[in-house]
Amino acid sequence: MRIVIAEDSVLLLDGLTRLLVAEGHEVVGYTTADEVVAALGPDDDLPDLLVTDVRMPPSHTDEGLRAAVHLRSLHKRLPVLVLSQYVEQRYARELFAGDVRGLGYVLKDRVADVDEFLDALGRVAAGGTVIDPEVVAQILARTRRSGLETLTPRERDVLGLMAEGRSNAAIADRLVVGLPAVEKHVTSILTKLDLPQAADDHRRVLAVLRWLEHEPTIGERP
Amino acid sequence: MTSPTSPSSVSDDLRVVAPAFTDLRALAAAPVSVATWRGISQTVVGSFVVLVAFIGLAVAVSLSVSLIPLLVGIPMLVATLWAGRPFAQLERARLEAQLAVEIAAPTYPRRDGWWASWWAILSDSRTWGHSAYVLVAGAILTVQSVVVTVAGGFALGGLVYPVIAATNGLSHPPFPLVLMVPGALVCAWVAALASQAGSLAIVRSGRSLLGASARAEALEAARQAQARAAQAEGRAVQLTETRTAAVGAADEERRRIERDLHDGAQQRLVALGVELGAAKRKVSSDPEAAAALDHAHREVKETLAELRDLVRGIHPAVLTDRGLDAALSALAARSPVPVRVDVPDPPALNCASTSAQAAAYFVAAEALTNAAKHAEAQQVTVTATVSPGGRLRLVVADDGRGGATAAPGSGLDGLRSRVAALDGTFDLDSPAGAGTRLTVEVPCAS
Numbered sequence: 001m002r003i004v005i006a007e008d009s010v011l012l013l014d015g016l017t018r019l020l021v022a023e024g025h026e027v028v029g030y031t032t033a034d035e036v037v038a039a040l041g042p043d044d045d046l047p048d049l050l051v052t053d054v055r056m057p058p059s060h061t062d063e064g065l066r067a068a069v070h071l072r073s074l075h076k077r078l079p080v081l082v083l084s085q086y087v088e089q090r091y092a093r094e095l096f097a098g099d100v101r102g103l104g105y106v107l108k109d110r111v112a113d114v115d116e117f118l119d120a121l122g123r124v125a126a127g128g129t130v131i132d133p134e135v136v137a138q139i140l141a142r143t144r145r146s147g148l149e150t151l152t153p154r155e156r157d158v159l160g161l162m163a164e165g166r167s168n169a170a171i172a173d174r175l176v177v178g179l180p181a182v183e184k185h186v187t188s189i190l191t192k193l194d195l196p197q198a199a200d201d202h203r204r205v206l207a208v209l210r211w212l213e214h215e216p217t218i219g220e221r222p
Numbered sequence: 223m224t225s226p227t228s229p230s231s232v233s234d235d236l237r238v239v240a241p242a243f244t245d246l247r248a249l250a251a252a253p254v255s256v257a258t259w260r261g262i263s264q265t266v267v268g269s270f271v272v273l274v275a276f277i278g279l280a281v282a283v284s285l286s287v288s289l290i291p292l293l294v295g296i297p298m299l300v301a302t303l304w305a306g307r308p309f310a311q312l313e314r315a316r317l318e319a320q321l322a323v324e325i326a327a328p329t330y331p332r333r334d335g336w337w338a339s340w341w342a343i344l345s346d347s348r349t350w351g352h353s354a355y356v357l358v359a360g361a362i363l364t365v366q367s368v369v370v371t372v373a374g375g376f377a378l379g380g381l382v383y384p385v386i387a388a389t390n391g392l393s394h395p396p397f398p399l400v401l402m403v404p405g406a407l408v409c410a411w412v413a414a415l416a417s418q419a420g421s422l423a424i425v426r427s428g429r430s431l432l433g434a435s436a437r438a439e440a441l442e443a444a445r446q447a448q449a450r451a452a453q454a455e456g457r458a459v460q461l462t463e464t465r466t467a468a469v470g471a472a473d474e475e476r477r478r479i480e481r482d483l484h485d486g487a488q489q490r491l492v493a494l495g496v497e498l499g500a501a502k503r504k505v506s507s508d509p510e511a512a513a514a515l516d517h518a519h520r521e522v523k524e525t526l527a528e529l530r531d532l533v534r535g536i537h538p539a540v541l542t543d544r545g546l547d548a549a550l551s552a553l554a555a556r557s558p559v560p561v562r563v564d565v566p567d568p569p570a571l572n573c574a575s576t577s578a579q580a581a582a583y584f585v586a587a588e589a590l591t592n593a594a595k596h597a598e599a600q601q602v603t604v605t606a607t608v609s610p611g612g613r614l615r616l617v618v619a620d621d622g623r624g625g626a627t628a629a630p631g632s633g634l635d636g637l638r639s640r641v642a643a644l645d646g647t648f649d650l651d652s653p654a655g656a657g658t659r660l661t662v663e664v665p666c667a668s
Contacts, residue, residue, distance in 0.1 A: 009489035015496040022500070060481060061543045085488055086530060088540045089555055090548040108488075109526045112495025112519065114503060138555035 001048040001125055002026045006036040006064060007083075008056045016051070016111065023118060032056055033063035040071055046078055049125040053108070054084040054091065065091055072098065081124045083108045089138040092131065096209065101202050104130030104165075129165035129205045136163040139212050150192050158185040163208050167201050235425050239321050240418035252414035253377075261417030264320040265370055268424065269363045271316060275309055275356045283353075300340050306352030310432040313355070323425050325433040331442055348438055355431035359424055366420025373413035380406020462645070466577070466668055469643050473537075473580050480537040488529055495522045538583065546571045546579040546614075550604055553587055557602070559594045559620070564605040571606055574614040574666040581640050581664055582606065582616040585648075588633045589618035589660050597622025597658055612666045613646075619659045626652040634660075644668035 003020055007013040008031045017027045028047070030036045033056045040046065050071065054064040068080045079102035082095060087107050095105055104124040110132065111117045120130045140148075140160060151159060154175075161171045172182040186204075190197050195207045237244055239261070242252040252258055282302040289295030307330065314325045330349070333342040343349055380402045498519040505511045541549040547568035554561035565571065571579065586604055593599040599622030607615050628634035628650055638648040646664035 009485070009493070012489050012493040012496070015493040015500075019496055019500050055484065055539065060485075061539075085484055085492075086534065086539060088544075088548070088552045090540060090544050090551060108492050109495070109523060109530070111492055112499050112523050112526070114496065114499035117499075138552070141555050141557070141560075 003028070003049045003051060003121075004036065004040065004047040005029045006031070006033060006050070006052040006056065006067070008032065008053060012111075019114065020121075032058075033067040037067050037070060040078070041074070043075070046075055048079065049121065050078060050080045051121070052080065052082055054082060062091070065095065069095060072103070077102065079124045079127065080104070081106070081121060081130070083111065087132045087135050089135055092135045092139075093213070096129075096131075100129045100206050100209070102127045102129075104128075105135065106130060106132040107134055123165065127202065128167075129202060131164050131205075131209075133160070133164055136160050139163065139209075143212050145211065147193050151189060155185050155189050155192075158182065159189055159208065162186065162189070162204060163212065165201070165205050235323055235422060235429075238323060239425050240422040242415055242418050243422075252418070253410040255414070255418075257421075258414040258417045260321055261366075261421035262370060262374075264317070264421050264424065265363060265367050265417065267316065267320060268359065269367050271313070272356060272359045272363055276360050278305075279353055279356050297340075300343050303349045303353065304343050306349055310352040310355070313359075313428065314432055317425060317428055321421055321425060323428075325425075325428055328434040329439060329442055331445070348435065351431040351435075355427060358427045358431065362420055362423045362427065366416055366423075369416040370413050370420070373409040373416060377406045377410035377413055380409065465643055469577050469640070469668075470575075473577050476537040476580075477542065480533055480539065483529065483533050483536070484539070488526070488533070491522055491526050491529065495519065495526065498522060535587075537580070541579060541583050542576075546574065546582055546606060549579075549583050550586055550606060553583070553590055554604065557590045557594060559590070559599050559602050561590060561602045561604060564603060566607060570608045571614065573608060573612070574664070575668055577644060578614050578646075578664040578666055578668050581637070581644055581646065582614055582662060585616060585637050585641065585660065585662050586618055588637055589620075589658075592626060592634070593618070593620040593622055593658070597624070597626065599657070608666060609663075613663045614666050616662045617659065619657065621657045623654070624652045624656050624658050625654040626650060626658045 003025050005013060005016055005020075005027060007016065007029065010031065013029045013031065017029055020027045028039075030039065033052070036050070036052065040050065050068070052064040052068050054062055056063040065082060065084075068082050071078055072080060076099060081104040083106060084091070085108050087105065092105050096103065102124055104120055106117075106120060110120070124130055137160070140156075140163075148156075157175065158171060161174060166174065168179060168182045168186060171186075172179045175182070187197065189195075190204075190207075193211055195211060196203075198204050198207065239257060241248040241255060241257050243249075248255065279302070282298065282305070286295040286298035286302055289298060311327065314327065318324055328348045331342045331346060333339045383402065384399055498515060502512065502515045502519055505515060538549050538552065540552050545568075547563075547565045550563050550565065554563045574582070590602060590604070593602045597620050599620035602618065602620040605615075605617040605619075609615055626634070628638050628648075634650065641648045641662055641664060644664045645668055646662060649661040650658070651661070652658040
């Protein structure tokens with residue numbers, strides 16, 4: 001794949017570049033959000049994936065996030081993986097306000113789990129959705145929707161992994177159970193929460209997120 | 223001369239300096255009373271002192287006035303007036319020594335800067351009074367000394383002549399003795415009364431022109447009180463400004479530390495984690511090396527997690543990027559106790575200064591920690607509003623077991639100081655068994 005990385009820490013940019021090159025990817029690195037926006041502005045020659053940090057020069061606030069939102073509005077199909085030193089539900093909501101396909105938002109620490117990171121990279125590039133478990137935990141903690149309490153603890157775990165954007169196979173792998181067991185849980189959850197039985201992972205993530213984010217949750221305004 | 227018996231008030235002056243005017247017995251004893259002889263000595267010394275002062279004053283004033291067109295006259299006039307002060311001190315000491323009356327020294331106005339101090343001398347009524355005293359006392363002493371000398375001379379002559387005449391056998395006195403002796407006695411009383419009355423007049427004018435006047439003292443005291451009040455007010459304004467600046471500087475410092483950690487240690491650790499993660503994939507053939515790498519890798523990840531919590535405790539980036547509303551939501555999301563955040567008008571919170579928002583954030587963070595750790599609360603509500611008066615109001619209420627106190631050294635105590643430094647109010651209501659309600663108000667502009 002051709003991957004563009006926007007990361008102001010040269011040390012980390014180097015590490016990521018070496019890691020991805022070793023995996024057989026072609027990597028172009030930038031250290032500011034402006035450079036990335038300028039490079040990816042034109043419609044032609046889009047990379048297969050953009051990996052961007054949130055906090056970058058010059059203001060060191062959320063340039064990376066804004067660049068990601070902006071580039072996604074220009075190129076609907078550009079897969080973007082946003083990395084951040086801290087993940088907050090508020091940023092997630094801004095990022096996932098539109099189409100959630102080919103979009104990821106994970107804690108920078110996860111990069112150290114190389115296999116996990118490469119997996120997330122591949123899923124986003126393939127049009128999947130990846131949401132950091134910490135964000136999902138924040139969303140789950142704030143949900144006031146009735147219906148959640150009808151789920152069994154195991155079903156809650158599965159719901160969390162669904163919200164992170166994982167496929168049934170990945171969930172089965174993570175929970176160390178068989179695929180049929182996961183499929184049974186998923187069907188049960190979707191029935192209990194009155195959600196459509198969509199086979200498509202993207203639509204399932206979207207449905208789960210919308211359901212969890214729906215009023216009345218904390219921080220959400222009518 | 224400050225013993226309790228020493229005369230110090232105006233009503234005492236008459237009794238001490240001129241007792242002959244108080245009752246008949248004193249009047250009868252006037253020529254031989256101590257007061258009379260003190261008065262005479264006062265007249266002699268005073269005439270000399272005041273005469274010298276008068277000549278000095280006359281010369282200095284006429285010289286300075288004539289030199290005013292050359293401007294030199296102005297400082298000379300100031301110097302002349304100023305010289306009245308040591309003169310007044312000398313004269314008060316003389317009156318105290320000779321007449322046993324104590325005249326309180328006035329408090330002269332003090333001003334900083336040479337022009338202000340000149341003006342203070344020129345505009346001070348007491349200082350002009352000292353010069354006026356020279357003229358008044360000069361007139362009194364002239365009359366007093368003339369009368370005392372003439373009448374005293376007659377009395378001495380009228381009483382001594384008959385004795386001399388008798389011893390020397392003179393037979394033709396200039397006046398009949400029948401007239402001479404009573405005349406001498408009258409003159410003695412006249413001289414004594416003149417001595418006492420003149421001295422009383424000197425003391426009275428000294429009191430009003432050399433001493434402290436109640437009105438001038440009161441005016442000066444009022445002026446000084448006013449100056450002190452203005453100074454205190456200026457100091458209060460300055461302290462408020464520096465205190466706000468100090469709080470702002472502390473907040474800015476926290477943000478800087480957060481940024482430094484984010485850009486430095488955190489990034490380095492992540493990069494190290496990536497390296498270790500990549501190395502781990504390669505050395506799977508050697509189990510011992512793999513185990514060591516795996517351990518190092520786990521340590522790095524745990525350190526990263528700890529560092530992240532620490533950094534968030536120093537200053538949450540979401541507060542800078544998205545404001546108090548978002549930061550409160552993030553706090554609520556991380557709380558183990560269910561939290562309801564109620565912000566009716568999120569954009570309104572942004573009118574509060576960064577210091578005010580940071581104070582509110584850390585109060586909420588501490589209150590939520592306490593609610594989860596100590597209060598065993600089931601539900602917490604965080605409300606943030608901005609009052610029409612421009613005050614940021616934060617209320618954190620839980621249904622826990624109450625009994626919370628902001629004991630010295632506790633987290634809440636530190637936050638109370640932080641709120642107080644912003645001129646805010648901190649109200650902790652935590653009755654045992656009835657939940658805790660913490661209300662904090664901070665001026666938005668602080």
